[in-house]
Amino acid sequence: MSAQGSCSRSEVAFEVRGLSKVYRSGAGDVHALRSVDLDILAGETLVLLGPSGSGKSTLLNILGGLDRASSGSARFHGFELASASEVELTRYRRRSVGFIFQFFNLVPSLTARENVALITEIAADPMKPEEALARVGLGDRMDHFPSQLSGGQQQRVAVARAIAKRPELLLCDEPTGSLDSESGVQVLEAIADVTREVGATTMIVSHNTGIAAMADRVIRCRDGAIQRIETNATRATPREMSW
Numbered sequence: 001m002s003a004q005g006s007c008s009r010s011e012v013a014f015e016v017r018g019l020s021k022v023y024r025s026g027a028g029d030v031h032a033l034r035s036v037d038l039d040i041l042a043g044e045t046l047v048l049l050g051p052s053g054s055g056k057s058t059l060l061n062i063l064g065g066l067d068r069a070s071s072g073s074a075r076f077h078g079f080e081l082a083s084a085s086e087v088e089l090t091r092y093r094r095r096s097v098g099f100i101f102q103f104f105n106l107v108p109s110l111t112a113r114e115n116v117a118l119i120t121e122i123a124a125d126p127m128k129p130e131e132a133l134a135r136v137g138l139g140d141r142m143d144h145f146p147s148q149l150s151g152g153q154q155q156r157v158a159v160a161r162a163i164a165k166r167p168e169l170l171l172c173d174e175p176t177g178s179l180d181s182e183s184g185v186q187v188l189e190a191i192a193d194v195t196r197e198v199g200a201t202t203m204i205v206s207h208n209t210g211i212a213a214m215a216d217r218v219i220r221c222r223d224g225a226i227q228r229i230e231t232n233a234t235r236a237t238p239r240e241m242s243w
């Protein structure tokens, strides 16, 4: 693929070059990513769309240091993930990356406050759990357990947990995938508000094409490659989007 994702304006947070991922199995090789080139600007919001199996989650996981590429380069502010040791990758995930997944991944036996504290206790310069929860509109639910919260509220706890460490990079894999549309809007509003406040570079993977309207740029993936990148002249708020 050509460097169609290359950018020269603003500061580049992530420089991705020739990134490939092959999963090898007895049934044959799966080329999940095929030589992806992409520049991601500091503070921008990207939405990644594409059919199932097009490589969106694989790209997110590699950029988040959860998985390793088979070849190619991914540099985050000069830090090369491809050659990093396990210790360096762990430090990178801890310090720089917030993750939000489809199924919340909260610890059921801990309250909202305690779930957020799990992360703030190991972060370098975190917000207080109470502040993070207030920012996502859960100031009155801090001592509730996940089972006492709706799906949308649980996902907002997950957003609070992800942003409490003031991450430079926020990675969201289908954050509204298991929510009704009103809860989904609330979760996206929380993501948009807090990423603006902490200035995080944000990547959102979704099957929901309506979400594209909240992005600075929309990345269309297909067969492990970037098929197209579109720039939005203006960004919609989550409440303005139809989906």
Ligand SMILES: Nc1ncnc2c1ncn2[C@@H]1O[C@H](COP(=O)(O)OP(=O)(O)OP(=O)(O)O)[C@@H](O)[C@H]1O
Binding pocket: 023, 024, 025, 030, 031, 032, 050, 051, 052, 053, 054, 055, 056, 057, 058, 059
């Ligand atoms: N651990 C793995 N082992 C083998 N193959 C894998 C593994 N993880 C992903 N794949 C394959 O890599 C390809 C890309 O998967 P990926 O999950 O990145 O796609 P996706 O676009 O995120 O899909 P979805 O929208 O369904 O989540 C798929 O063919 C998938 O089956």
